[in-house]
Amino acid sequence: MKTIIERVEIENQEKVLKKAAMLLQRGGLVAFPTETVYGLGGDALREEAAQKIYAAKGRPSDNPLIVHIADSKDLSVIAKTVPETAKKLADKFWPGPLTMILPKSEKVPLGTTGGLETVAVRMPNHPIALGLIKASGVYIAAPSANLSGRPSPTKAEHVIEDLNGKIDMILDGGKVGIGLESTIVDLTEEVPMILRPGYITKTMLEKVIGEVKIDPTILSKNQISQFKPKAPGMKYKHYAPKADLTIYEGTIENVVSAINQQAAEQESKGVSVGIIGTEETVHLYHGGIVKSIGSRENEESIASGLYEILREFDGLEVSYIYAESFQTQELGQAIMNRLLKAAGYNIVKV
Ligand code: TXA
Numbered sequence: 358m359k360t361i362i363e364r365v366e367i368e369n370q371e372k373v374l375k376k377a378a379m380l381l382q383r384g385g386l387v388a389f390p391t392e393t394v395y396g397l398g399g400d401a402l403r404e405e406a407a408q409k410i411y412a413a414k415g416r417p418s419d420n421p422l423i424v425h426i427a428d429s430k431d432l433s434v435i436a437k438t439v440p441e442t443a444k445k446l447a448d449k450f451w452p453g454p455l456t457m458i459l460p461k462s463e464k465v466p467l468g469t470t471g472g473l474e475t476v477a478v479r480m481p482n483h484p485i486a487l488g489l490i491k492a493s494g495v496y497i498a499a500p501s502a503n504l505s506g507r508p509s510p511t512k513a514e515h516v517i518e519d520l521n522g523k524i525d526m527i528l529d530g531g532k533v534g535i536g537l538e539s540t541i542v543d544l545t546e547e548v549p550m551i552l553r554p555g556y557i558t559k560t561m562l563e564k565v566i567g568e569v570k571i572d573p574t575i576l577s578k579n580q581i582s583q584f585k586p587k588a589p590g591m592k593y594k595h596y597a598p599k600a601d602l603t604i605y606e607g608t609i610e611n612v613v614s615a616i617n618q619q620a621a622e623q624e625s626k627g628v629s630v631g632i633i634g635t636e637e638t639v640h641l642y643h644g645g646i647v648k649s650i651g652s653r654e655n656e657e658s659i660a661s662g663l664y665e666i667l668r669e670f671d672g673l674e675v676s677y678i679y680a681e682s683f684q685t686q687e688l689g690q691a692i693m694n695r696l697l698k699a700a701g702y703n704i705v706k707v
Pocket residue numbers: 391393394395396397420421422423456458470473475476477479481499500501502537538539540541552587588589590591
């Protein structure tokens with residue numbers, strides 16, 4: 358299949374969105390930017406569009422898709438019931454990086470929800486995403502627009518790398534803002550529960566709806582063997598770079614010294630090594646290919662650099678990657694959740 362790739366600018370936006378909208382209406386697949394990561398969109402109410410999405414991504418079809426809407430009012434079309442908590446969260450955080458899990462309405466096919474009676478819904482905060490939903494009149498089911506298991510795409514180039522030739526169209530809207538997927542909160546439980554941490558943190562949610570729990574599998578592999586993650590996607594190995602990734606945790610001095618030692622050892626054997634450092638530390642490493650993921654003073658920069666740096670190291674074909682670790686509160690929780698998954702929970706305390 359030939360994939361149409363269009364850079365979306367203010368001057369051509371209307372025309373390009375019209376073309377993309379037509380493809381969606383005919384059951385086709387269009388990748389588009391959101392504020393979190395790029396999504397791979399199809400008509401959420403058509404079973405066969407969901408099947409095409411799973412095929413293009415190589416994704417297991419028991420892993421449900423998020424339905425994207427452009428107007429909070431449509432929540433009641435997608436969900437069977439809309440509790441007060443959902444209304445409050447929509448008012449406060451939509452459009453934005455928050456996905457809510459609710460009982461699904463009759464309209465949503467089981468193909469879209471991976472066979473579940475619940476559905477994930479979100480209203481993205483990006484003019485191209487919102488423009489596409491409105492222009493097409495279609496609710497858009499969209500997982501991240503990467504091949505299953507690869508880091509989520511934060512630029513159109515990443516989508517092209519993974520899906521060129523497999524989908525109808527890619528809308529290039531430049532680099533996304535946040536760089537990590539939306540927070541997922543399950544509202545079908547007595548106490549709402551975060552199934553995937555993201556930019557909207559537990560503290561932010563609790564200010565609006567009171568107590569919120571966190572799925573215990575988010576930061577620990579041991580917990581995964583005891584409990585089953587409630588978001589089916591969280592059980593799969595994810596975001597895995599080709600190299601063997603290890604995270605070092607401890608004081609900055611200890612981490613830098615342990616990584617330097619490990620890198621020197623590997624390089625003496627002729628093995629190539631990548632290092633994930635920060636603005637504050639990159640100058641402290643003597644060997645390996647050193648990249649800065651962002652600044653420790655600005656966690657948002659780390660979030661937005663994470664997936665790109667993993668893809669860059671794939672391109673460089675290093676055998677090992679050594680990464681610094683980050684705090685696990687607030688946005689750091691989402692960063693460490695993704696980094697730990699990428700590392701297969703391979704963490705060394707120093
Ligand atoms: O930021 C995002 O959320 C991006 C952009 C494109 O919107 N989308 C995204 O979709 O990350 P995806 O498919 O890569 O991740 C969706 C996650 C999966 O882990 C899936 O298992 C979970 O949401 N999920 C979807 N529906 C669910 C449901 N009914 N119950 C529990 N988990 C669900």
